[in-house]
Amino acid sequence: MSPLFKRAGVALALAAITIAAGSWGFLIHKTAHQLAVYELPSGSLRDFFYSNNAYLQYNAPRADVRRNEDSTEGPKHFIDLEAFGPDAAYTMPLHWNEAVAKYSKDTLLEYGYVPYHVQYMKDKLTEAFKQGNKDSILFYAADLGHYVEDAHVPLHTSMNYDGQLTNQKGLHSLWESMVPELEIGNYNLSSTHKATYLKDPAKAIWAAIRKANALLPDVFGKEKELSARFTPEQKYRTQVRKGKEYQSYTTEFAKAYAAALKNTINEQAISSANLVADFWYTSWVDAGKPDLSSLYGGSLTADKKQELEKALHSFHNNTLVKDSLLKAR
Numbered sequence: 001m002s003p004l005f006k007r008a009g010v011a012l013a014l015a016a017i018t019i020a021a022g023s024w025g026f027l028i029h030k031t032a033h034q035l036a037v038y039e040l041p042s043g044s045l046r047d048f049f050y051s052n053n054a055y056l057q058y059n060a061p062r063a064d065v066r067r068n069e070d071s072t073e074g075p076k077h078f079i080d081l082e083a084f085g086p087d088a089a090y091t092m093p094l095h096w097n098e099a100v101a102k103y104s105k106d107t108l109l110e111y112g113y114v115p116y117h118v119q120y121m122k123d124k125l126t127e128a129f130k131q132g133n134k135d136s137i138l139f140y141a142a143d144l145g146h147y148v149e150d151a152h153v154p155l156h157t158s159m160n161y162d163g164q165l166t167n168q169k170g171l172h173s174l175w176e177s178m179v180p181e182l183e184i185g186n187y188n189l190s191s192t193h194k195a196t197y198l199k200d201p202a203k204a205i206w207a208a209i210r211k212a213n214a215l216l217p218d219v220f221g222k223e224k225e226l227s228a229r230f231t232p233e234q235k236y237r238t239q240v241r242k243g244k245e246y247q248s249y250t251t252e253f254a255k256a257y258a259a260a261l262k263n264t265i266n267e268q269a270i271s272s273a274n275l276v277a278d279f280w281y282t283s284w285v286d287a288g289k290p291d292l293s294s295l296y297g298g299s300l301t302a303d304k305k306q307e308l309e310k311a312l313h314s315f316h317n318n319t320l321v322k323d324s325l326l327k328a329r
């Protein structure tokens with residue numbers, strides 16, 4: 001069975017309980033989109049995105065939902081680096097055309113191509129900014145952000161994407177959903193990052209892939225270490241949903257795993273928000289920095305302005321959760 005087919009199978013099985021299968025859970029996708037807006041420079045770009053924050057957050061996980069209906073969607077979210085030879089994170093071409101020449105399109109469609117799809121979506125967003133089409137800008141911004149975020153999930157860079165090859169099945173949702181959901185109240189959700197122009201977007205997304213991939217030994221290793229200290233009953237729980245049995249990690253195990261990984265997941269979530277802001281900003285600059293104010297009525301209302309100031313303040317002071325301003329919660 002090809003990994004692609006297996007992934008589709010996993011997605012379908014999980015679709016019964018959640019449509020979040022296969023990437024950062026809804027919580028982190030929505031949160032990273034929200035934080036990225038705060039990192040944009042003041043002016044019509046930020047005001048436009050802030051005016052449409054609700055749309056961006058609602059649609060942050062949309063690309064995953066699409067996987068349930070569209071079989072071509074899956075490989076846009078990951079890259080099985082092992083399939084592309086040793087040290088692929090460093091030896092694969094940075095651009096799609098060269099990658100196709102080296103590996104064939106079929107191979108890329110089978111084993112995933114998230115870093116190339118990010119570049120494709122970046123061009124789509126740039127084009128949408130040029131056209132000044134509100135709906136297109138929002139559509140591509142939401143999806144581009146999603147793929148950039150996926151590139152930060154270590155398990156999206158491996159064939160062993162759910163720990164299924166090492167008797168660690170369920171690792172995917174443990175890392176990207178269960179732990180963040182338990183721990184987000186303790187996360188540092190502030191960042192001093194300001195959206196930065198990416199001179200080389202291909203290099204930037206590949207740097208993210210390399211960093212995520214380098215985290216894998218710990219993602220697998222810490223689970224193994226902890227497993228030795230837990231009985232199977234302490235480690236797993238079985239839930240019945242819609243008449244089907246599902247095994248998942250216990251809260252106790254997830255908390256121990258979170259502690260063992262220290263702040264890795266938090267850092268990856270913030271790094272993804274930072275790079276989403278950079279990609280949005282770069283697309284806008286490459287479109288010629290269009291004035292977007294006509295797309296949101298000329299200027300923000302006094303109320304909206306105040307609301308944004310308050311959110312930025314909470315963001316910079318890491319009090320979004322405390323101030324009940326984290327929208328995904």
Ligand SMILES: [Zn+2]
Nearest residue numbers: 022023077150
């Ligand atoms: Zn995804």
